Amino acid sequence: MEPQTIAVIMTCYNRREKTLESLAGLFTQKLPPEVILTVYLVDDGSTDGTSEGVQEQYPNVKLLKGNGSLFWNGGMRRAFAEAIASDPEFYLWLNDDTVLYPDAIAKALSTYQLLKAQGELLGVVIGSTCDPQTHLLTYGGMVQKNWWHPLKFKLRPPEDKPLRCDTMNGNFVLIPRDIGAKVGNLDPNFVHSTGDMDYGLRVKQNGGSVWIVPGYIGTCPVNSLGGDCWADPKLQVWERLKKVNQPKGLPMGEWKVFAQRHAGIFWPVFWLLPYFRLLLASAFGGKMSSHINH
Numbered sequence: 001m002e003p004q005t006i007a008v009i010m011t012c013y014n015r016r017e018k019t020l021e022s023l024a025g026l027f028t029q030k031l032p033p034e035v036i037l038t039v040y041l042v043d044d045g046s047t048d049g050t051s052e053g054v055q056e057q058y059p060n061v062k063l064l065k066g067n068g069s070l071f072w073n074g075g076m077r078r079a080f081a082e083a084i085a086s087d088p089e090f091y092l093w094l095n096d097d098t099v100l101y102p103d104a105i106a107k108a109l110s111t112y113q114l115l116k117a118q119g120e121l122l123g124v125v126i127g128s129t130c131d132p133q134t135h136l137l138t139y140g141g142m143v144q145k146n147w148w149h150p151l152k153f154k155l156r157p158p159e160d161k162p163l164r165c166d167t168m169n170g171n172f173v174l175i176p177r178d179i180g181a182k183v184g185n186l187d188p189n190f191v192h193s194t195g196d197m198d199y200g201l202r203v204k205q206n207g208g209s210v211w212i213v214p215g216y217i218g219t220c221p222v223n224s225l226g227g228d229c230w231a232d233p234k235l236q237v238w239e240r241l242k243k244v245n246q247p248k249g250l251p252m253g254e255w256k257v258f259a260q261r262h263a264g265i266f267w268p269v270f271w272l273l274p275y276f277r278l279l280l281a282s283a284f285g286g287k288m289s290s291h292i293n294h
Contacts, residue, residue, distance in 0.1 A: 004035045005090070006105070006174075007083035011042040011075025012096040013068070016050040023058050025100040025218065032106065040082045041096075042066050042075040071247050073195035076170065077186040084180065091180050093173040093196075095139075097220055098129055100172070104217035108174040111162050111213045122179055122208035124200070126165065127172030127217030128158040138222045140172075141165035141212035142197070150263045151270050153197065156212060163212040167200030172217050182206045189257045191247040201262050241278070250274055 008026060012019040019041075026039065039061045043051045045068030054061055064082060066075055076093065083091055090112075092105070108125045115123040128140030142153040143166050156165050173196070183202050186195045200210050243249050252275070259271035 002034065004032070004109075005086075005088040006035060006037050006092050007086060007088040007090070008037055008039040008092045008094055009076055009079040009083055010039065010094050010096055011044060011066075011070065011072060011079060012046065012050055013044045013071075013075070014046045014048045014050065015096060016046070016048045016053050019050055019096040020053050020057060021099055022094065022096045023054065023061070025098075025102075025104075026094065027058065028102060029100065029105045030102045032109075035105070035109070037105075038062065038083075038086065038088065040064065040079040042070065042079045044068055044070040044075045071192035072170070073186055073190040073192055074188075076195070077188060080185045084185065087177070089177050091173075091175040091177075093170050093175070095171040095220060098139075098171045098218050099132070099220070100218040101216070104172065105174075107215070107217060108172075108213050111211065112174060112176065115162060115209075115211055120209055120211070122182070122203075122206075123176070124168075124179055124203050124208060124210050125162075125174040125213055126168040126200075126210060127174075127213050128155075128215075129171055129218050129220035130216050131221050132219040133221075138220050139169040141210065142167050142169065142200070149270065151259060158212050158215055160214050162214060165200075165210050165212055166204070167197045168210060170196030170199075171220055179203060179206075179208050182208070187257070190254050191251070193248070194250075194254055194258055198258055198261070244275065244278060 041054060041061050042064045044066035051063060054063055064078060066078065070078060104127060108127060112123060112125050126141040129138050130136060131138050137155055137157050140158065141156050143156045144150065145152045145154045153167060156163060183206050187198055190198060203210055245251050256271050259267040263270040
């Protein structure tokens with residue numbers, strides 16, 4: 001049987017043990033014999049021995065170096081660019097804090113083949129993760145939360161069959177070659193977050209579809225929003241306003257690109273809405289949710 005090549009795309013920063021645990025789950029996958037994995041990992045300037053640990057335990061990983069300014073979107077974009085040059089049959093985004101179940105990739109491939117047989121020739125396949133302690137849904141496929149807000153999304157829980165969704169978190173995303181060629185790389189307008197949601201929406205804009213794999217593909221704890229988060233109501237107003245424009249916040253320039261691209265003719269309203277809500281919440285001391293439900 002012909003080899004089936006998958007380029008695994010990852011990025012990391014100072015999470016040595018998590019990164020190594022994620023790689024361990026990746027390299028113990030129960031795969032069909034024809035499947036060949038090549039891992040492209042960007043280490044964005046880690047100082048905790050991540051690169052050394054990866055080189056020692058997984059010498060076949062193609063390790064790329066960043067200077068600490070790439071963040072998630074930039075690191076994944078760099079790894080994606082390297083992978084595109086090798087022209088694999090599939091690209092697999094994998095977060096370095098996601099620990100895969102042994103059948104995760106095989107399940108994603110079989111889901112893709114099922115969808116292809118049903119006529120979904122440009123289908124991207126998303127894996128859902130759950131919390132390792134509570135087993136509750138943490139990341140995966142997302143659907144529009146309500147009809148009137150085109151930029152507000154919520155997670156769609158997996159079922160025992162493939163489910164269509166609107167976009168996704170980037171924790172586990174299987175992208176066929178045709179989609180990679182049509183949609184291209186992650187958008188450089190985004191630094192940390194939002195790039196994964198933008199990519200899922202661009203897949204749909206380019207005639208593709210986004211699907212959730214049946215069941216869970218692994219575990220990933222939800223990222224904490226407390227303490228250093230721009231939406232934390234315990235922070236002073238000036239602190240929240242300062243943090244909102246940081247890479248891990250909701251930078252106005254990035255959000256403007258996202259709104260212009262995906263919110264239709266009323267994009268200025270949806271662009272400014274989260275900042276208006278931030279000012280209101282800060283003024284009245286109330287709580288505020290993120291612009292999406294992670």
